[in-house]
Each structure stands twice: as structure tokens, then as C-alpha cells.
Amino acid sequence: MNLIRNNPVAMYLQIADRLRAEITEGTYEPSGRLPSEAQIMARFNVSRVTVRLALEQLDKDGLIERRKGKGTFVAGKQVRHQIDTLRSFHESLKVQGFDAAMRIIELSAIDTPQAFASLFGTKCTLLERLHVVNDEPIALGRSFLPDFMSDLDREFAEEQPTYALLKDRAGSDIVAAEIAIGARAVSPRITSLIAVAENTVLLVLERTSYFENGACAEKSEFFIRPERYKFVLGNQVPIR
Structure with missing residues (x-):
């Protein structure tokens, strides 16, 4: 012009x-x-x-x-997550063209929380990653994974979405997931990590995913800044 x-x-x-x-x-x-x-x-x-x-x-x-x-x-530009598409949280950012990255907060072998003992046995892996877009924190992902994931390479785990990590280690695809979406106030630790005020009500996505043989692949929670995120249904992108 x-x-x-x-x-x-x-x-x-x-x-x-x-x-x-x-x-x-x-x-x-x-x-x-x-x-x-x-x-x-x-x-x-x-x-x-x-x-x-x-x-x-x-x-x-x-x-x-x-x-x-x-x-x-x-103004108001939001990340859109198609909840009717089987896709990792990180993948949903990347496919929209966002400059998305992950930063590991914790990667360790732990005693399985009692609520998940039937899914993973006595031991499991805790993977916490901060999801950032254009260097701005947008969500914290907390995933409980099978015990055999505990020796993941940290650099690899910062580059690959959860489903890719699981497929690489287990040699099996994720074929199904149960998803629930809610909102709640969270701990000061979480609000500090994603740079919002204490007592801020965050979107919370809970996801349980399964391998082809029916075994539980992951039990995850994503604590998400609501002003930057939107969940949508009915997108015509095929299930992957």
C-alpha cells in the first residue's frame, strides 16, 4: 500500500x-x-x-x-482445541501455527496415587510440562504415565507431544481417550507457574487415554488460562 x-x-x-x-x-x-x-x-x-x-x-x-x-x-486471539479429535495438547497448538514449546517442570518415578493404582500399579511416572506460546505460559500439563516411561530423555520429552512419547516407548498407538472439561481454582504453585493471580479460576481438561490393547496410556490434567483458550466441537478435521 x-x-x-x-x-x-x-x-x-x-x-x-x-x-x-x-x-x-x-x-x-x-x-x-x-x-x-x-x-x-x-x-x-x-x-x-x-x-x-x-x-x-x-x-x-x-x-x-x-x-x-x-x-x-x-486482541482476543484464542487457541482452539478440537475435543472431538484425538490429538495431544501440544499438537493442537502446533497445527494452528502457534510458536509453541514445552518446558519440563518435573519428570520422575513416583508411587502411584491411590486413585490411579488400578490403572498403573504401584509405580508410575509423573511428567509435568509448562506449555508456552510465543514465550507466554498458557497451560500446565500434569501427566501420570506407565512406570516404563520414567527414564525418558528430558530433551526428547520437551520436544515431543505425549502421544508421540508413548508410541515411541510402547510401540502402540493411542486409540481412544475420555475427556472432561471443567473450571476450578488451583494451588498457588500452579498459578505461579502459568503467571496468573492466586485464586484465578482456570479451565481444567482431564484426559484418560488408552492403547490398542485397552491398557491405560496416560491420566492427564491440563490447567489452562481461560482467556487464551477455547474448546470446540464439530470440526471436520478427521480423527487421527
């Missing part, structure tokens, strides 16, 4: 109008991230002050969110 530089409409408003139109058209989907200030400066051949005025206008209009050190995003 070429700006009309002798136009009575200020250049920053022209830039804001162009970006507004692109937001409406879905140009910045799926992540919702806009170009950097430097990229916008180069595109329109204007100063940083002009770009910042344009972004401030869009911010006032409620169209964007400016996150310090992370960039500018379409």
Missing part, C-alpha cells in the same frame, strides 16, 4: 486503517501476531513514531494487544 502523503488524513491513521482491514480479513491468522514495528516501518517507509501512533490507535479501538517483549497480537 502506498500512503497518500499529502492527504489530510494523517499517515498513522492510514496505516491503522490498512492494518485494521488486514486484521478483519484474517491476514494474521492463525497465530494473530502482527509484524514488528521495524517491519511496519520498512513496509510503509515511515518513522517509528508514526508506527507507534498507528498501533496506539488500534489499541484504543480494542483490536490489538501489545505484550512487552513479545510483540503485537490480534
Whole structure:
């Protein structure tokens, strides 16, 4: 777009109008991230002050969110998780184009909680990972896994979704999962890890997954920031 530089409409408003139109058209989907200030400066051949005025206008209009050190995003951009598709939490982020990563909080062999003893026996593996999008914490995943998963390589476990880890070690596909969704206040430890205020009510996804032979593959809980996440049904993506 070429700006009309002798136009009575200020250049920053022209830039804001162009970006507004692109937001409406879905140009910045799926992540919702806009170009950097430097990229916008180069595109329109204007100063940083002009770009910042344009972004401030869009911010006032409620169209964007400016996150310090992370960039500018379409306001209200949410991760969508298709609960009728058999897919790991991390995979659901990656397939939408988000810059998603996982950070291990804990990986250890533990005594199986009494509630899960019938699923895993006396010993199991606890895997806790922080899920981040564009370096922003979005959820904490806590998975109880079979005992044979306790010697997982930590680097590998930070790169691979849960289902891929299980298939690699067990040599068997995950073929079914039971999912429940709720909301509740959680411990200060969890709210601290995902950077929300204490007593914040989080979305909680509970999932129990099974191998082809009917054995339990995992019992997981995901504690999710609700303003950044949406569960959907009826998507036409085939079950995998």
C-alpha cells in the first residue's frame, strides 16, 4: 500500500486503517501476531513514531494487544482445541501455527496415587510440562504415565507431544481417550507457574487415554488460562 502523503488524513491513521482491514480479513491468522514495528516501518517507509501512533490507535479501538517483549497480537486471539479429535495438547497448538514449546517442570518415578493404582500399579511416572506460546505460559500439563516411561530423555520429552512419547516407548498407538472439561481454582504453585493471580479460576481438561490393547496410556490434567483458550466441537478435521 502506498500512503497518500499529502492527504489530510494523517499517515498513522492510514496505516491503522490498512492494518485494521488486514486484521478483519484474517491476514494474521492463525497465530494473530502482527509484524514488528521495524517491519511496519520498512513496509510503509515511515518513522517509528508514526508506527507507534498507528498501533496506539488500534489499541484504543480494542483490536490489538501489545505484550512487552513479545510483540503485537490480534486482541482476543484464542487457541482452539478440537475435543472431538484425538490429538495431544501440544499438537493442537502446533497445527494452528502457534510458536509453541514445552518446558519440563518435573519428570520422575513416583508411587502411584491411590486413585490411579488400578490403572498403573504401584509405580508410575509423573511428567509435568509448562506449555508456552510465543514465550507466554498458557497451560500446565500434569501427566501420570506407565512406570516404563520414567527414564525418558528430558530433551526428547520437551520436544515431543505425549502421544508421540508413548508410541515411541510402547510401540502402540493411542486409540481412544475420555475427556472432561471443567473450571476450578488451583494451588498457588500452579498459578505461579502459568503467571496468573492466586485464586484465578482456570479451565481444567482431564484426559484418560488408552492403547490398542485397552491398557491405560496416560491420566492427564491440563490447567489452562481461560482467556487464551477455547474448546470446540464439530470440526471436520478427521480423527487421527
